[in-house]
Amino acid sequence: MSRLATLPRRLALLRPLRRTTCTARSYSTVSEQRLDNRVKIVEVGPRDGLQNEKNIVPLATKIELIERLAKTGLQTIEAGSFVAPKWVPQMANSSEILSHILTTPPPSPHPLTYSFLAPNMKGLSNAFSILDANPSSFSTESNPSPSKPSLEMAVFASATETFSQKNLNASIAASLETFRAVISAAKETPYNLRVRGYISVVLGCPFEGYDVSPHRVAEIATELLEMGVDEIALGDTTGMGTAPRTKDLLNCLRSAGIRNEDVAMHFHDTYGQALVNTAVALEHGIRTFDASVSGLGGCPYSPGATGNVATEDVVYFMESLGMDAGVDLDGVAEVGEWISKELGRGNGSTVGRAVLGRRKRKQE
Numbered sequence: 001m002s003r004l005a006t007l008p009r010r011l012a013l014l015r016p017l018r019r020t021t022c023t024a025r026s027y028s029t030v031s032e033q034r035l036d037n038r039v040k041i042v043e044v045g046p047r048d049g050l051q052n053e054k055n056i057v058p059l060a061t062k063i064e065l066i067e068r069l070a071k072t073g074l075q076t077i078e079a080g081s082f083v084a085p086k087w088v089p090q091m092a093n094s095s096e097i098l099s100h101i102l103t104t105p106p107p108s109p110h111p112l113t114y115s116f117l118a119p120n121m122k123g124l125s126n127a128f129s130i131l132d133a134n135p136s137s138f139s140t141e142s143n144p145s146p147s148k149p150s151l152e153m154a155v156f157a158s159a160t161e162t163f164s165q166k167n168l169n170a171s172i173a174a175s176l177e178t179f180r181a182v183i184s185a186a187k188e189t190p191y192n193l194r195v196r197g198y199i200s201v202v203l204g205c206p207f208e209g210y211d212v213s214p215h216r217v218a219e220i221a222t223e224l225l226e227m228g229v230d231e232i233a234l235g236d237t238t239g240m241g242t243a244p245r246t247k248d249l250l251n252c253l254r255s256a257g258i259r260n261e262d263v264a265m266h267f268h269d270t271y272g273q274a275l276v277n278t279a280v281a282l283e284h285g286i287r288t289f290d291a292s293v294s295g296l297g298g299c300p301y302s303p304g305a306t307g308n309v310a311t312e313d314v315v316y317f318m319e320s321l322g323m324d325a326g327v328d329l330d331g332v333a334e335v336g337e338w339i340s341k342e343l344g345r346g347n348g349s350t351v352g353r354a355v356l357g358r359r360k361r362k363q364e
């Protein structure tokens with residue numbers, strides 16, 4: 001029997017972790033709550049996964065990737081990034097991707113949400129120009145329609161000053177002021193868009209090391225929530241997060257009054273800790289997790305960081321715990337193999353390789 005399969009349903013083994021320096025206001029473990037077995041996986045492969053690829057991926061391949069992913073049951077897909085092309089050339093055709101999404105029939109019968117990064121008003125205006133050209137082709141809070149895609153914009157702050165300068169050419173405070181305008185404009189009528197607020201390097205910084213204050217992360221998260229973001233995505237950009245430090249961070253956020261339902265975890269698997277940290281976050285009560293098909297990715301501003309935790313690995317892990325991600329594991333494994341071949345690289349998902357290997361053996 002695999003080690004995963006022997007994990008107790010309610011993750012009781014993870015209980016004895018180092019205590020946080022913050023005083024938790026109202027801590028109760030998952031085993032004390034009624035376990036909600038639904039989890040949401042945010043597929044970030046088409047954006048975070050591809051942004052670091054050296055060779056420009058053809059637009060048709062990006063669109064095919066998004067559509068194949070949507071057909072596996074994934075309902076939230078990060079599809080592009082309205083950033084300066086001279087900084088991240090791979091994302092330069094995000095306008096075309098958004099335009100395609102709004103002008104073609106949805107690839108899946110499920111309601112779909114597509115997310116795009118926008119670090120400033122210039123990026124948001126570029127997105128708005130596509131929306132203005134297709135005003136009735138997306139679902140809004142004031143005009144909801146399950147047959148039309150919903151859209152989300154994402155701003156991205158950093159937990160350390162050095163990473164903020166490298167990633168955004170701005171201090172944390174200056175970037176937050178820019179985001180205030182972006183968040184408010186995105187939420188205004190007629191767009192009424194959902195907004196996600198990333199915080200990068202929350203568990204380790206490529207420039208400042210492990211010295212990232214969970215209190216500072218809680219302060220930035222609080223500020224973003226007060227500005228109106230619908231969700232905070234905590235980015236372990238470097239994959240330096242460990243189980244105890246993940247626990248400390250989440251306890252600190254809870255002490256600051258931040259609700260689990262407003263938090264998503266965004267783990268990279270550089271040190272192989274992503275699923276352990278995912279288990280800690282599940283135990284804490286988090287139910288939204290970012291992942292990238294085939295473990296694609298890396299961050300252009302985090303030298304040496306490898307990809308996001310693979311979607312296939314997260315889906316398999318959730319299934320082994322009796323959690324429901326609503327994603328077809330075989331289907332997503334096929335997409336992982338397909339995109340790996342398209343990019344001329346090995347499949348980065350251990351589960352994807354195992355699922356496809358097992359299927360091949362059965363066919364022989």
Ligand SMILES: CC(C)(COP(=O)([O-])OP(=O)([O-])OC[C@H]1O[C@@H](n2cnc3c(N)ncnc32)[C@H](O)[C@@H]1OP(=O)([O-])[O-])[C@@H](O)C(=O)NCCC(=O)NCCSC(=O)C[C@@](C)(O)CC(=O)[O-]
Binds near residue numbers: 119167168299301
């Ligand atoms: C924020 C800026 C633009 C500031 O960059 P800057 O150079 O300081 O900006 P600027 O205002 O001086 O503008 C410079 C040029 O860029 C243009 N420009 C300015 N803004 C835009 C825009 N939005 N779209 C298109 N063009 C833009 C602007 O018009 C101008 O053009 P020029 O006059 O030279 O021809 C830049 O730093 C940038 O684009 N950075 C992008 C960083 C990035 O994309 N990082 C990766 C995403 S974050 C991430 O991956 C982490 C995450 C989210 O996954 C979570 C995790 O794992 O931690």
